[in-house]
Amino acid sequence: MLATGPHAIRVDRLNKYYNAHHALKDVSLTVENGERIVICGPSGSGKSTLIRCISRLEDHQSGDITVLGHRIGHDEVSEARIHREVGMVFQHFNLFPHMTILENCTLAPIRVRRMSRADAEARAMTFLERVHIPEQAHKYPGELSGGQQQRVAIARSLCMMPQIMLFDEPTSALDPEMIAEVLDVMIELASDGLTMICVTHEMGFARKAADRVIFMDQGEIVEEAPPEVFFSAPRHQRTKDFLGQILSH
Amino acid sequence: MADTMLHTSDVSMGPPRQGALEKFRADYFGRPSDVILTLGGTALLVYIGWHLFQWAILDAAFSADVGAKACEAKAGACWSVIAARWRLMFFGLYPYEEHWRSGLACAIAIGVGILSCVPYFWTARRLTVTWVLGFAAFVVLMRGGVFGLSEVTEEQWGGLSLTIFIFAAVALIGMPLSILLALMRRSSTPFVSVPVGLLIDTVRSLPLITILFTVAVVVPILVPSWLQGEKLYRVIAGMALFFAAYQAEIIRSGIQSLSSGQDEAGRTLGLTYWQRMIYIVLPQAFRRALPPTINQMVITFKETSLIIIVGLFEFLASGNAAYGSGEWAFAYVEVYVFIAFVYFVFVFSLSRYGAYLERRMRIAQH
Numbered sequence: 001m002l003a004t005g006p007h008a009i010r011v012d013r014l015n016k017y018y019n020a021h022h023a024l025k026d027v028s029l030t031v032e033n034g035e036r037i038v039i040c041g042p043s044g045s046g047k048s049t050l051i052r053c054i055s056r057l058e059d060h061q062s063g064d065i066t067v068l069g070h071r072i073g074h075d076e077v078s079e080a081r082i083h084r085e086v087g088m089v090f091q092h093f094n095l096f097p098h099m100t101i102l103e104n105c106t107l108a109p110i111r112v113r114r115m116s117r118a119d120a121e122a123r124a125m126t127f128l129e130r131v132h133i134p135e136q137a138h139k140y141p142g143e144l145s146g147g148q149q150q151r152v153a154i155a156r157s158l159c160m161m162p163q164i165m166l167f168d169e170p171t172s173a174l175d176p177e178m179i180a181e182v183l184d185v186m187i188e189l190a191s192d193g194l195t196m197i198c199v200t201h202e203m204g205f206a207r208k209a210a211d212r213v214i215f216m217d218q219g220e221i222v223e224e225a226p227p228e229v230f231f232s233a234p235r236h237q238r239t240k241d242f243l244g245q246i247l248s249h
Numbered sequence: 250m251a252d253t254m255l256h257t258s259d260v261s262m263g264p265p266r267q268g269a270l271e272k273f274r275a276d277y278f279g280r281p282s283d284v285i286l287t288l289g290g291t292a293l294l295v296y297i298g299w300h301l302f303q304w305a306i307l308d309a310a311f312s313a314d315v316g317a318k319a320c321e322a323k324a325g326a327c328w329s330v331i332a333a334r335w336r337l338m339f340f341g342l343y344p345y346e347e348h349w350r351s352g353l354a355c356a357i358a359i360g361v362g363i364l365s366c367v368p369y370f371w372t373a374r375r376l377t378v379t380w381v382l383g384f385a386a387f388v389v390l391m392r393g394g395v396f397g398l399s400e401v402t403e404e405q406w407g408g409l410s411l412t413i414f415i416f417a418a419v420a421l422i423g424m425p426l427s428i429l430l431a432l433m434r435r436s437s438t439p440f441v442s443v444p445v446g447l448l449i450d451t452v453r454s455l456p457l458i459t460i461l462f463t464v465a466v467v468v469p470i471l472v473p474s475w476l477q478g479e480k481l482y483r484v485i486a487g488m489a490l491f492f493a494a495y496q497a498e499i500i501r502s503g504i505q506s507l508s509s510g511q512d513e514a515g516r517t518l519g520l521t522y523w524q525r526m527i528y529i530v531l532p533q534a535f536r537r538a539l540p541p542t543i544n545q546m547v548i549t550f551k552e553t554s555l556i557i558i559v560g561l562f563e564f565l566a567s568g569n570a571a572y573g574s575g576e577w578a579f580a581y582v583e584v585y586v587f588i589a590f591v592y593f594v595f596v597f598s599l600s601r602y603g604a605y606l607e608r609r610m611r612i613a614q615h
Contacts, residue, residue, distance in 0.1 A: 055517055056516070057513050057516065057517070080519060080521075083516060083517055083518065083519040084519040086517070087517065087518075088513075088514075088517035090510055090513070090514065092508070092510055094508070094510035094511060094513065094514035095514075096511065096514070096528075096529055096533075097533070098532050098533055098536065107518070107520070107528060107529075108518035108519055108520060111520060111524050111528070112518065112519040112520060112524075153514075156518070157517075157518070160518060160519060
C-alpha cells in the first residue's frame with residue numbers, strides 16, 4: 001500500500017475514451033487536502049467524466065489516479081476504500097425513493113461502517129440539521145422539493161464522513177428559486193475545510209468558495225487560476241468566450 | 250395536513266358537480282339507442298340470473314342424504330355430489346382416517362401464505378422462519394412416520410392439499426431462483442450472462458407440458474434410479490424452473506426500469522454489490538414488477554392443474570374421480586362448477602392482494 005502523500009487527489013495524464021470518442025485527453029490535476037476546486041466548461045468538455053473517473057464510476061484507459069495515496073483502478077480493496085472516503089453528489093440527487101430521508105442517511109453508515117442504528121441515526125440528524133432540514137427526517141424523498149432533496153443527498157454523503165466530496169452539477173436540475181439554498185449549504189461546507197471538487201456553472205459560488213477554478217474544453221484542462229484572477233484576467237481565448245457567454249445573462 | 254384539507258374543499262367548490270341520478274340518466278338513457286341497449290341488456294341479465302338462481306338454488310339438492318338416483322331426478326343442480334364426495338376432492342387418495350392431517354396441513358399452508366402477506370412479516374428473518382416452520386409442519390403432517398403419525402408416502406397425497414403444496418413449493422423455490430437468474434443475465438461477464446440468457450430463453454420457448462413429461466417420463470429412463478427422487482419432487486423442480494424463467498424476465502424488466510443513478514449512488518456510498526441489490530435495486534424492481542409478478546403467480550396456480558397428465562392426483566384430478574364412479578357420473582357440471590369456484594377463491598384473493606400492495610406502495614412513495 002502506498003503512503004498517504006500530501007495530496008488529496010493526483011490525476012496524471014489521464015485518458016478516457018467512450019468507444020471512438022476521446023473524452024479526456026492527457027488530463028493532469030493535483031488537489032491538496034482541504035482545497036476547494038470548481039470545474040467549469042461547456043457541455044461535453046469532459047468535466048463530469050473527470051470526477052466520475054475519480055469516484056470510480058467510470059474506468060479510464062490510461063494514466064493514473066491517486067486518491068488519498070491509493071492508486072485506483074488496480075485492485076478491489078482500494079476501490080472499496082475510495083468509495084468510503086470519497087462522497088459524491090449527483091445532478092439528479094439519486095435518493096432512494098423507497099426509504100425515508102433518515103433511512104437514506106443511515107443505510108451506508110450501518111451497512112458499510114457497521115455503526116449501530118442509534119449512532120447512525122444520531123449522526124444523520126446532526127447532518128440533516130447542518131443542511132437545515134431535520135424536520136423532514138421521516139418523510140419520503142418524493143414528498144420533498146428538489147432543493148430539499150439535494151440537501152438530503154449532501155447530508156447522506158456526509159454521514160459517511162468522507163474526506164473528499166465530489167459534486168456533479170448539483171444545481172443544474174433545480175428550479176432557480178431552489179439553487180440558493182443548496183449553494184448556501186455548499187458554501188458552509190467549504191468553510192469547514194472539506195476537500196471539494198465541484199462541477200458547476202454557478203460562478204457566484206466559484207467566486208465565494210473556490211480556491212481554484214479550472215476551465216475545461218474538449219477533454220482538456222485549458223486554464224486554471226484562483227477565482228479573482230480567473231474572472232478578471234482569463235488568459236485563453238476559449239475561456240474568455242465561455243465566460244462571456246455565461247456571464248452575459 | 251390542514252393545508253391539504255383546505256385545498257380539497259376549495260377545489261370542490263369550483264365546478265358544479267353533476268348529481269348521481271342525472272349522471273345515471275345521461276349515461277344509460279341519453280339517446281334512443283342507449284335506452285334500447287340498457288333495457289335489452291337488463292332483460293337479458295335478469296333472464297340469465299333467474300335461470301341460474303333456479304338451477305343453483307331453488308331446484309337444487311344440497312344434502313348428502315339425497316341419494317344419487319333421487320338427485321338425478323331433480324330439475325336443478327345436484328350439490329349433493331359435493332357433500333358426498335368432498336373428502337375425495339380435497340384429500341385424494343390420502344387414507345380416510347388420516348384426512349384431518351391433510352386438512353390441517355392445508356390450513357397451515359394457507360395460514361403461512363396469509364401471514365407472509367402481512368407487512369409485519371416482511372423481514373428476511375421473519376419470512377424465512379415462517380416459511381421453514383410452515384413447510385416443515387406441512388411435510389411432517391402429510392408424510393408422517395414421526396411423532397406416532399403413520400407414514401403416508403407421496404403417491405398417496407392428493408386433492409387440494411397437493412395442489413397447494415405444489416404451488417407453495419414452486420413459488421418458494423422459483424422466486425429466489427428467478428432473482429438469481431435475472432441478476433446473472435445482467436452480469437457484465439459474458440461467461441455468465443450468455444449461458445443464463447440461453448437457459449431462460451430455452452425454457453421459455455418450451456410448453457410446460459413438455460417439461461412435465463420430461464421430468465416425469467424421460468428422466469426415469471435416462472437417470473440412474475438413486476438420482477431420480479420422487480416423481481412429485483421432479484415435477485416441482487421442473488415447474489419451479491419454468492416459473493423462474495418467466496419471473497426472471499419480469500424482475501429483469503423491473504431492474505432495467507430503474508435509473509442507473511440508483512446503483513451509482515449506492516456505489517459511491519461504499520455499498521457492496523449484494524448490499525446494493527438487497528437494499529436498493531431489488532426492492533424497487535419488485536415494486537415496479539408487482540402487477541406482472543401477481544399475474545405470473547396466478548398463472549402458476551392454475552397451471553398446477555396440468556400435472557394431471559403425468560399422473561399426480563391434484564385437485565382437478567380428484568374432482569374427475571369424484572364424479573367418475575358410476576352413480577354420480579351425471580353430476581360432472583356441479584363438480585366442475587365447484588372446482589372453478591375453489592380456484593376462483595384462491596386466484597381472486599391473490600389479485601385483490603396485489604391491488605392492495607399497489608395501493609400501499611403508492612402511499613409510501615407518493
